[in-house]
Amino acid sequence: MKQILCFLLACMALAVEAKEINVKSPDGKLVVTIDDEQGLLNYSVSYMGQTMLKPSALGLKADIGDFTRGLTLKEMKESSIDKTYTMTRAKASSAHYVARQADLIYTNGEGLPLTITFCVSNNDIAYRYSLQPKGESRLSAVIYNETSAFNFPEATTTFLTPQSLPMVGWQRTKPSYEEDYKADRPLTERSAFGEGFTFPCLFKVPAGWVLVSETGVGSNYCASHLSDYEAGRGYTVTYPNIGEMNGLGSHWAGIPLPGSTPWRTITVGTTLKPIVETTIPYDVVDPLYEPTQDYKPGRYTWSWLIWQDESVNYDDQVKMIDVSAAMGFEYVLVDNWWDKQIGRDRIVELNRYANSKGVKLLLWYNSNGYANDAPQTPKHCMNTALARNREMAWLQKLGIAGIKVDFLGSDKQESLKLYEDILADANRYGLQVVFHGCTIPRGWERMYPNYVASEATLASENIMFSEYHAKQEGFELTMHPFARNAIGSFDWGGIILNHHISRDNKSRHRRYTTDIFELASGIVLQTSVNCVAMYPNNLQDVPQFELDFLKQLPTIWDEVRFLDGYPTKYVVLARRTGDKWYVAGMNGTQQVKTLQLSLPMFAGQTVQCYIDQPGKKGAPSTPVLKTLKVDKKGIAKVAIQPMGGLILTR
Secondary structure: OOOOOOOOOOOOOOOOOOOOEEEEOOOOOEEEEEEOHHHOOEEEEEEOOEEEEEEEEOOEEEOOEEEOOOOEEEEEEEEEEEEEEEOOOOOOOEEEEEEEEEEEEEEOOOOOEEEEEEEEOOOEEEEEEEEOOEOOOEOEEEEEEEOOEEEOOOOOEEEEOEOOOOOOOHHHOOOOOOOOOEEEEEOOOOOOOOOOEOOOEEEEEOOEEEEEEEEOOOOOOOOOEEOOOEOOOEEEEEOOOOOOHHHOOOOOEEEEOOEEOOEEEEEEEOOOHHHHHOOHHHHOOOOOOOOOOOOOOEEEEEOHHHHOHHHOOHHHHHHHHHHHHHHOOOEEEEOOOHHHHOOHHHHHHHHHHHHHOOOEEEEEEEOOOOOOOOOOOOOOOOOOHHHHHHHHHHHHHHOOOEEEEEOOOOOOHHHHHHHHHHHHHHHHOOOEEEEOOOOOOOOHHHHOOOEEEEOOOOOOHHHHHOHHHHHOHHHHHOOHHHOHHHOOOEOOOOEEOOOEOOOOOOOOOEOOOOHHHHHHHHHHOOOOEEEEEOOOOHHHHOOHHHHHHHHOOOOOOOEEEEEEEEOOOEEEEEEEEOOEEEEEEEEOOOOOEEEEEEOHHHOOOEEEEEEEEOOHHHOOOEEEEEEEEOOOOOEEEEEEOOOOEEEEEO
């Protein structure tokens, strides 16, 4: 990793009178204006001269002082950032972060300092607060709340998912970030449960698009979300509900002094391109430790999605291992109850069989000690250091590749510490980690090199649970590239190939997306260890060209480009691995989507085209593989069928 921090402007400490301060992006198009009129801090954001955020409050309250009013600007330091870094787990393998930085030092009525740092790149803003010790004795602080706000123009519409009430849902495991998105709603619409909205939050403003989230949250702070909208004020940063984790643990945040809050992030653009392609979750954070090994990307099969709990037995897991081996997949995920329904001794035997087939196992764990009532085992293996070290030493001895840890239903700092402890301990034992029933990642691919992905949305299991969500799959999967997957790796949980959501592939409700939609989801939805929810029958009932595609499906990407789309309706992305490009599209609506795509990477070339052929007289469409000639200008016209997909590659 190469990192260069160059100061292009002299870092001048200036005594400054109250006034407006402008911090501009390197290209000058994005401007953040900070004002401290009457001792109240606010900022506003414009892009290409158009308002993206109206004046929005800044500040926080802590046990050492009130930094929301009576503030006076004392010093301003300006500098420039120019750094490059590499990653293996995110949407791009490398990033070049160029930004202007302003450190604004204010004092409150007691003379105590608050530093607000703004980093402004061409489409992204990140800001955070820093506090200093109070005298020689106060070397820590409790942050009670922030006034940090996001005040949008009145004509803005929203694409949001509500924060859950605590200790509700399955065995009181919420909030688990598994609520429905609502699209194109007015600012004034209240959240479903009165708890506000989970990050990331997407807004369509009159001049374009804005994505709001946060990054750099580990054991150092609690995770946050947005409040309900308040006229004239907008949305404000809100800390976890005190009732989470059975009411145990603080819903405030504690930091050492000197110390800083996490970064609040804002991505803006006239189109959705900067939203999809942003790397701001990683730009302003650094790795917390070095990897103990080169963690291997890949694909996994997973019996539980359709075969459910009863499939977690030795014989069914052998069948899944055989599917992975036949497809050249790297992993099999053995889900909950394996310690009871297979047993630890037979897991050793199962692992030996998997290894003989060139396949590695991933094992499921309940995170729980006392935080909720989820009964699934193994339990009490991940919630304390003693238990983790004992369990992970056993996993390392077997050569288990990774773990999936479930039911972490809280954003409190104590819960975030558990995430970090699991990741850090797992790295010592050479294990990669997936989280389910959990919060969103906040820069974690860069902070924790053995972190793979999180669920943190209504994922594929809901297609199994209800026909409603099977019908909603198109809506949901064309939302995530613009929000959930834009800010971090996403374990959706399966390219589904069964036409009916049942073991016999005949009963229960059907799948409402086409095969090509499902294949395209493996490219559109990014995670470095990706689930292909195949079953033994799929080796015979899926067309050979689809199987051949899945056998070479990449999971590591060097570059992503947004080509076209609209949240909850359709999306087309291009991803590059090495020198090979894949263009993938999904149509989440019931109408044919005819598009003219600009594909300079394929200009003048003939490409393979995976597409749905419309059926005659209303019959279902069928998947086909054909060729498509892209013209010399790189323009291709395509039609994506209802709930259908598209893949172009060479």
